[in-house]
Amino acid sequence: MKARVTVSLKPGVLDPQGRAIRHALESLGFAGVGEVRVGKVIELELAPDTPRETVEEMARRLLANPVIESFRVDMADAPAEAP
Amino acid sequence: MKARVTVSLKPGVLDPQGRAIRHALESLGFAGVGEVRVGKVIELELAPDTPRETVEEMARRLLANPVIESFRVDMADAPAEAP
Numbered sequence: 001m002k003a004r005v006t007v008s009l010k011p012g013v014l015d016p017q018g019r020a021i022r023h024a025l026e027s028l029g030f031a032g033v034g035e036v037r038v039g040k041v042i043e044l045e046l047a048p049d050t051p052r053e054t055v056e057e058m059a060r061r062l063l064a065n066p067v068i069e070s071f072r073v074d075m076a077d078a079p080a081e082a083p
Numbered sequence: 084m085k086a087r088v089t090v091s092l093k094p095g096v097l098d099p100q101g102r103a104i105r106h107a108l109e110s111l112g113f114a115g116v117g118e119v120r121v122g123k124v125i126e127l128e129l130a131p132d133t134p135r136e137t138v139e140e141m142a143r144r145l146l147a148n149p150v151i152e153s154f155r156v157d158m159a160d161a162p163a164e165a166p
Contacts, residue, residue: 006124021125024145030137032130039124041089042104047115054113062107 001046002076003055007064008039084131085159086138090147091122 009015018036025033042063044055055073064071092098101119108116125146127138138156147154 008124008126018125021145025141028141028144030141032133034128034130036128037126039126041091041122041124042101043091043120043122045117045119047117050115058108058111058113061111062104 001048001050003044003046003050003052004074004076005042005044005055005059005063006039006072006074007042007059007069008071009037010068010070013068084129084133086127086129086133086135087157087159088125088127088138088142088146089122089155089157090125090142090152091154092120093151093153096151 015037017038021038022033022036025036040063044058046055052073052075055075059071059073060066098120100121104121105116105119108119123146127141129138135156135158138158142154142156143149
């Protein structure tokens, strides 16, 4: 099964990479570009039936820096929840 | 309006950062971790009604390296007015 962890800077944390992209887009002639934020996506191939909690623990312990980053976990082929 | 560009390495392109994450997860005791791939998400605040083609051009010209990376564009439409 696959899981995807999306890591983004928390609101208010300065994003120099995003700012550089914004300026580069303006230099290329793209008008009307406002704030740009850059994050990471980590796609993991995992053993079947790995619980979401395990992936969240991976994110907390390694993939994201909880001081400045937040993360979201998306599970592919997640076992269907009871309706 | 907002747009999100997700940039990922093309299949077959070596991903040393993903490999490092895989080994680090194993060292932390997480079992059953297979391939790990790392990509980027760029979230852009754009002028209203910016066409998708413009964002695709931004991705081709600046955000992704078309030799080794592919990208996907997701447009978020202007939020609906609260009733």
